[in-house]
Amino acid sequence: MALYGGIEAGGTKFVCAIGNSPENIQAEARIPTTQPDETLSAAIDFFRHFLIKKNQRLDGIGIGSFGPLDLNPSSLHFGKITATPKPGWAFTDLVRNIQEQTGVPTVLDTDVNAAAFGEMVWGAAQGLKCFVYLTIGTGIGGGLIVSGEPHHGLVHPEMGHLRIPRDPLQDPYQGVCPFHGDCLEGLCSGPALKDRYGQSAETFPKDHPAWELVAHYIGLALNDIICITSPQRIILGGGVMQQHTLLPTIRLKVLQNLNRYVHSPAILDQIDQYIVAPGLGGRAGVLGAIALAEKTFPRIH
Amino acid sequence: MALYGGIEAGGTKFVCAIGNSPENIQAEARIPTTQPDETLSAAIDFFRHFLIKKNQRLDGIGIGSFGPLDLNPSSLHFGKITATPKPGWAFTDLVRNIQEQTGVPTVLDTDVNAAAFGEMVWGAAQGLKCFVYLTIGTGIGGGLIVSGEPHHGLVHPEMGHLRIPRDPLQDPYQGVCPFHGDCLEGLCSGPALKDRYGQSAETFPKDHPAWELVAHYIGLALNDIICITSPQRIILGGGVMQQHTLLPTIRLKVLQNLNRYVHSPAILDQIDQYIVAPGLGGRAGVLGAIALAEKTFPRIH
Numbered sequence A, B: 001m002a003l004y005g006g007i008e009a010g011g012t013k014f015v016c017a018i019g020n021s022p023e024n025i026q027a028e029a030r031i032p033t034t035q036p037d038e039t040l041s042a043a044i045d046f047f048r049h050f051l052i053k054k055n056q057r058l059d060g061i062g063i064g065s066f067g068p069l070d071l072n073p074s075s076l077h078f079g080k081i082t083a084t085p086k087p088g089w090a091f092t093d094l095v096r097n098i099q100e101q102t103g104v105p106t107v108l109d110t111d112v113n114a115a116a117f118g119e120m121v122w123g124a125a126q127g128l129k130c131f132v133y134l135t136i137g138t139g140i141g142g143g144l145i146v147s148g149e150p151h152h153g154l155v156h157p158e159m160g161h162l163r164i165p166r167d168p169l170q171d172p173y174q175g176v177c178p179f180h181g182d183c184l185e186g187l188c189s190g191p192a193l194k195d196r197y198g199q200s201a202e203t204f205p206k207d208h209p210a211w212e213l214v215a216h217y218i219g220l221a222l223n224d225i226i227c228i229t230s231p232q233r234i235i236l237g238g239g240v241m242q243q244h245t246l247l248p249t250i251r252l253k254v255l256q257n258l259n260r261y262v263h264s265p266a267i268l269d270q271i272d273q274y275i276v277a278p279g280l281g282g283r284a285g286v287l288g289a290i291a292l293a294e295k296t297f298p299r300i301h
Helices: A034-054 A094-102 A112-120 A184-188 A190-197 A209-228 A244-257 A281-296 B034-053 B093-102 B110-121 B184-188 B189-195 B209-229 B246-258 B281-296
Strands: A002-011 A011-020 A024-032 A059-064 A107-109 A131-136 A138-144 A234-237 B006-009 B012-023 B024-032 B060-065 B106-110 B129-137 B141-147 B235-236
Touching: A002 A034, A002 A112, A002 A281, A002 B024, A002 B235, A011 A034, A011 A281, A011 B246, A024 A034, A034 A094, A034 A112, A034 B060, A059 A094, A059 A281, A094 B006, A094 B060, A094 B235, A094 B281, A107 A112, A107 A281, A112 A138, A112 B006, A112 B012, A112 B034, A131 A209, A138 A184, A138 B129, A184 A190, A184 A209, A190 A209, A190 B106, A209 A281, A209 B141, A209 B189, A209 B209, A234 A244, A234 A281, B006 B093, B006 B110, B006 B281, B012 B034, B012 B281, B024 B034, B034 B093, B034 B129, B060 B110, B093 B106, B106 B110, B106 B281, B129 B184, B129 B209, B141 B184, B141 B209, B184 B189, B189 B209, B209 B235, B209 B246, B235 B246
Parallel strands: A002 A059, A059 A107, A131 A234, B006 B060, B060 B106, B129 B235
Antiparallel strands: A002 A011, A011 A024, A131 A138, B006 B012, B012 B024, B129 B141
């Protein structure tokens, strides 16, 4: 039975795992994200230990990474993190480092495309071909699956940086995004909520006004995602969504925003199955990375 | 040599044509859009005249229609215009009427997907696999091509109904969309401009303040389209875009909105080739319908 490696490469930690399904994970490690050399060395050691000490074989490694990434195979910088503001990480070559130092073929996609793909294979989007996975946490990002494949286009989606309506009379807060101020991420990410209210969103009670505001802005963003891509489902993950009262409020906001214009029973009659939590919970990223590796490097019998 | 029919089914006219390329159009007709029976009969007569009187063969007919449409082959209403507010047209069965009364196999897509497809085959998106065609006219709509195929998803995109930022202190106009007020179409369509300024946009001089405002809002909409789908190019068509000073202003607005966050040379260094006018001009719709028919019903030799 083929085994695969998965890496969820995040801004605060790298989650590495070996296995071939949610039920068969044979090893797992969490590595703090410090400097690229140090973090990648620790990840490579995790896989080498398995390959050498345990004398096992891996058919492929998948990486779902924070971005921006170069995913264009014909580009000079293919396989790298590109112009990230994260200190030290700009132009880190993820694919080449992992592939050459483990000897295992390696595939890279965005963290959110990997999570979306994992949800399609094992989670809340099984059987679907076109859907969106949006994470709302330290950052905001969206993965888009079209025809069952992770979508890239020119670069890859950057759904955190949508411009959505903000009425300065109702909400004078100007947002925290260093590039755009009050884009979606600038208004609704964990750091935005901390900046706005002076303390971490994890400490907010259920009836804190932040939740109504977050639902309002996410509801506007989902309106635009629906109008542009017409997904069959939207999965909402990430730390901010841990406040479980958010999901039903967001569903109501989306219905109000669309105002019955998109005339599909999937939206009008079944919104609870249209906007959902991840089936794989917080493991969507690393399991999705494994799923991408399985898809890219199938064992030929 | 195979010949195809194309219908651009619009709210004010149906453009029908027979041919197989922009250089080989053998017949063309413009039929006013009145009631479905009358309009469809005239379109059918156009094709039957060619088939019977001229004793010619058509291998397929493509329709690019105003919507919303049911494009799901397993749906009860497949092939129909669905819940349009246009009087008399709700649940008109386009595919069945045309197909049964001409005897020619017929394929349907949105007017903007058809135009986008035509631009890929013969126009400004040749060689591309992922791009957007946005029309700004009586209505606003977007066609999305992914992996060289017209994208549908759950229903089909409805890009006119994006919610974009409007600062009520800067712009108190509340928009004309009966569903959403100040969505993109509510602010920037031809009827919105007429409602706002009291006369038709065609009469506005180059330095009319409308153009700066339209460029501002379209620039915000394109920011969101780029963040969600990462297209390789964006084509802007439709009557409002006939004001040719708009295109360069929109390009500048998009660069300002993105603020170098999407770090692609295609955007940063070649914006003039990234946001462009249609290569097929006003003929993208009907030629695209012919191109869809050619793709769907290829002649097997």
